[in-house]
Amino acid sequence: MLKQRIENIVRDALAKSLEQGKLGQLETLPDSVAVDLPKNPEHGDKAISIAMKLSKEAKIAPRMIAEAIAAELGSEIFSKVDIAGPGFINLTLNWDLLEESIAEIFSLDLDYGRIAKNDRADKSFETVIVEYVSANPTGDLHLGHGRQAVLGSALVDLLRWAGYDASSEFYINDAGVQMGKLAASARQAILIKAGELEESGYDAENNYPLAAMKEILFDEKWQAIDNQDLSSVTADDCGKIAKEIFLESQKEILKVAGTEFECWYSELENLHQGETTKVDAICQKMLEAGIAYENEGALWFKATEFGDERDRVLRKTDGYYTYLAADLAYHQDKLSRSDKLINLWGADHHGQIPGVMGALEALGEDPKRLEIVLMQMVSLTKGGEEVKMSKRTGNFVTVRELIEEVGVDAFRYFLLESQPNNRIVFDLELATKQDKDNPVYYVQYAHARCCGILRNLTEKQVDQTELPGNTLAVADGIMTEAELDHYFKAFTSATGLYSRAFANLNPEQHKSTKALILALLNFPEEVKDAAASYSPYKIANYIKELAALFHQFYTHNRVINDDAELMKARISLVAASQKVLRNGLGILGITAPERM
RNA sequence: GCGCCAGUAGCUCAGCUGGAUAGAGCAACUGCCUUCUAAGUAGUAGGUCAUAGGUUCGAAUCCUAUCUGGCGUACCA
Numbered sequence: 001m002l003k004q005r006i007e008n009i010v011r012d013a014l015a016k017s018l019e020q021g022k023l024g025q026l027e028t029l030p031d032s033v034a035v036d037l038p039k040n041p042e043h044g045d046k047a048i049s050i051a052m053k054l055s056k057e058a059k060i061a062p063r064m065i066a067e068a069i070a071a072e073l074g075s076e077i078f079s080k081v082d083i084a085g086p087g088f089i090n091l092t093l094n095w096d097l098l099e100e101s102i103a104e105i106f107s108l109d110l111d112y113g114r115i116a117k118n119d120r121a122d123k124s125f126e127t128v129i130v131e132y133v134s135a136n137p138t139g140d141l142h143l144g145h146g147r148q149a150v151l152g153s154a155l156v157d158l159l160r161w162a163g164y165d166a167s168s169e170f171y172i173n174d175a176g177v178q179m180g181k182l183a184a185s186a187r188q189a190i191l192i193k194a195g196e197l198e199e200s201g202y203d204a205e206n207n208y209p210l211a212a213m214k215e216i217l218f219d220e221k222w223q224a225i226d227n228q229d230l231s232s233v234t235a236d237d238c239g240k241i242a243k244e245i246f247l248e249s250q251k252e253i254l255k256v257a258g259t260e261f262e263c264w265y266s267e268l269e270n271l272h273q274g275e276t277t278k279v280d281a282i283c284q285k286m287l288e289a290g291i292a293y294e295n296e297g298a299l300w301f302k303a304t305e306f307g308d309e310r311d312r313v314l315r316k317t318d319g320y321y322t323y324l325a326a327d328l329a330y331h332q333d334k335l336s337r338s339d340k341l342i343n344l345w346g347a348d349h350h351g352q353i354p355g356v357m358g359a360l361e362a363l364g365e366d367p368k369r370l371e372i373v374l375m376q377m378v379s380l381t382k383g384g385e386e387v388k389m390s391k392r393t394g395n396f397v398t399v400r401e402l403i404e405e406v407g408v409d410a411f412r413y414f415l416l417e418s419q420p421n422n423r424i425v426f427d428l429e430l431a432t433k434q435d436k437d438n439p440v441y442y443v444q445y446a447h448a449r450c451c452g453i454l455r456n457l458t459e460k461q462v463d464q465t466e467l468p469g470n471t472l473a474v475a476d477g478i479m480t481e482a483e484l485d486h487y488f489k490a491f492t493s494a495t496g497l498y499s500r501a502f503a504n505l506n507p508e509q510h511k512s513t514k515a516l517i518l519a520l521l522n523f524p525e526e527v528k529d530a531a532a533s534y535s536p537y538k539i540a541n542y543i544k545e546l547a548a549l550f551h552q553f554y555t556h557n558r559v560i561n562d563d564a565e566l567m568k569a570r571i572s573l574v575a576a577s578q579k580v581l582r583n584g585l586g587i588l589g590i591t592a593p594e595r596m
Numbered sequence: 597g598c599g600c601c602a603g604u605a606g607c608u609c610a611g612c613u614g615g616a617u618a619g620a621g622c623a624a625c626u627g628c629c630u631u632c633u634a635a636g637u638a639g640u641a642g643g644u645c646a647u648a649g650g651u652u653c654g655a656a657u658c659c660u661a662u663c664u665g666g667c668g669u670a671c672c673a
Binding site (some may be wrong): 038169176317353544 | 598599600601602607608609610611613614615616618619620621622628631632633635636637638652653654665666667668669671672673
C-alpha cells in the first residue's frame with residue numbers, strides 16, 4: 001500500500017535524524033506518522049505534519065525538525081520535497097511510483113482495496129457478529145428498520161473487506177408480551193372473518209390495528225386451521241401462524257433491500273426451550289454470583305453497581321422474564337461464538353446500554369467485546385411538511401413501499417450516505433422524483449462513463465460525419481478486444497509510460513490527472529478507516545468524491561486520441577476508476593451499471 | 597431534573613484521533629455539446645462553523661458553561 005510505504009520511509013528518516021542528534025531533546029520515535037492528502041493540491045501529493053507534533057517534546061523549532069527529516073528522505077520515489085508553512089513536509093511523488101501503484105489496481109482487480117487478515121486494523125478480534133434489524137415479527141418493516149438493514153449489510157461487507165470474518169444475525173423477538181398481543185389480535189381477526197365476532201367487538205385498544213391483521217388473513221398458511229372448529233383454535237395457534245407470515249414477509253423484503261442474514265436467531269427456540277432454559281441459567285448464575293437479588297417477588301440485577309442509574313428487573317412478579325434477561329442470555333450465547341459483537345440499535349434504545357454492558361461486565365465478560373452503534377431516527381417529509389408515522393394507527397411508510405417508489409439503489413444510498421448519529425429527513429417528494437437530483441446516479445454515471453469509454457475502444461463506431469447523400473460510414477474500434485486485454489494484462493509494473501505520456505499536460509489536465517490517481521490509490525486506506533469506525537457512510541462519501549474527480553478528469557482529458565502513449569496512460573486510469581467505483585459500490589450493495 | 601445525540605451556505609449534508617485559504621450536492625446566476633454519454637463540467641454569489649469562555653505554535657475539530665432541537669429516563673420491547 002502506498003501510504004504504508006511512504007510512512008515507512010518517513011519513519012526511517014526520522015530514526016536516522018534521531019541517531020544524528022538532530023531532533024533536539026526528543027528521545028523516542030512516535031508510534032505513528034500521519035500521511036495526509038493536502039487540501040490544496042499545490043502543496044504536493046502527500047503532506048506530513050509530524051514535525052509540528054514533535055516540536056514541543058524536542059524543544060526545537062518545527063521547521064528544524066522538518067529539515068532534518070527531509071534531508072534523509074532521499075529522492076527515490078519523491079520528485080520533490082518541500083518544507084512549507086510552520087513545518088509541513090510536502091511530498092511530490094514521481095510518475096513511476098504512481099504508475100506502479102495504479103498497476104496494483106489491475107493485478108488485484110476485484111480484490112483491490114481488500115485488506116489481508118493479517119493487516120486488519122484491530123488485531124483484538126478476528127470474528128465478528130453484526131446483529132441488526134431484529135424486529136418483532138408483528139408487522140411490516142418501517143424506515144427505521146430500513147436504515148438498520150442497509151447500514152448493517154454494508155457494515156458486514158465492509159468488515160469483510162477490512163480483513164475480518166464477519167457474519168450477520170437477526171434476533172427474532174418471538175417471545176414475550178408482543179407475541180401475546182399478536183396472538184390475541186390474530187384470533188379476533190379470524191373470528192371476525194368467520195362472522196363469529198362483530199368488528200366493533202375487536203379490542204382495538206390492546207391489539208394491533210385490525211387493518212394490518214386483515215391483510216394477512218388471506219395467506220395460505222391459514223389453511224392449517226381452516227377445517228377446524230374455531231372454538232378449538234387457540235390464540236396461540238393463531239399467533240404462530242401470524243408470526244410465520246410476518247417473518248416470511250420481513251425476510252422477503254430484506255432480501256429485496258439487498259440484505260442477507262447468515263443466522264436467524266429465534267428467541268423462543270433458542271432461549272426458552274428445555275428443562276432449564278438459557279435464560280433460567282443466566283439468572284441463576286447471576287444470583288449465585290451475588291449480582292442479582294430477589295425483591296418483592298421480582299428478580300433484580302444490581303445494575304447500579306455497574307454504572308447504571310437504577311437496578312433492572314430480570315424476572316417480573318408475574319414470573320415472565322424481561323427483555324433484558326433474554327437479551328443477556330442471547331449476548332452470552334453470541335460471545336461464545338464470536339470474538340466481537342456489533343449491535344445496531346435505534347437511538348431510542350440507548351437507555352439500555354448501561355444495563356446490558358454492566359451485566360456483561362458483571363458476568364465476567366469484557367464489555368469491550370460488544371460495540372453498540374446507535375442510529376438516529378428517520379423522519380419523513382412531503383413537500384416540507386413532516387409526515388407523522390405511527391405504527392398504532394397504521395399510518396407509516398414501509399420499506400416495501402419506499403423501495404417500490406425509488407428503487408433499491410437509491411433507497412440504499414439515501415440511507416447510507418449520512419452518519420448514523422444524524423437524523424435523516426427523507427423527503428418523499430425528492431426521493432420519488434428519481435431524476436438527476438438523486439446523488440446515487442452521480443456515482444453510477446461515473447462508472448457507466450468508464451465502461452462506455454472502454455467499450456468505445458473496441459466497438460465499431462458509427463462515423464457521425466454524415467455528408468449529404470452519403471450513407472453512414474462505420475469505423476473500426478481503435479483497438480481489438482484482444483489488444484485491449486493484452487494491454488491490461490501487461491499493465492502490471494512501471495514502464496515509464498506515465499512519465500513520458502504525462503510530461504506535457506496543461507495545468508488543468510495535470511491537476512485533474514494527479515487528483516484522480518491519488519484518490520484511486522487511497523481506496524484501501526479508506527476501507528481500513530471506514531471499517532475501524534464501523535462507518536460505511538465514509539465509503540459512500542469517498543466514492544462520491546472519486547466520481548467527481550473522475551468527471552473532472554473526463555472533462556479535461558480526452559481519452560481516445562491520436563497520441564498512442566497518452567491514450568494508453570489515460571485508458572489505465574479509466575479502467576482503474578471503473579474498478580474502484582465498482583468495488584466501492586459493491587461494499588455498499590449498490591449496483592454499478594455499465595450503461596445508463 | 598438527569599442522561600445520550602445533534603446544531604457548519606437558503607435547503608440536505610461532508611470535514612471532527614487538532615494542521616495550511618472551511619468543502620460538496622440542491623436551489624439562484626453566467627458559460628461549455630459537429631469529437632469518448634450534458635444523469636456531466638467551468639465559473640459567480642452565498643459562512644460570526646449555535647453562543648461565550650478556555651487549552652496552544654495552531655480549534656469547525658479538544659475541555660467547560662449556556663441556548664436550541666430530537667430521543668430516552670418502566671416489573672414495555
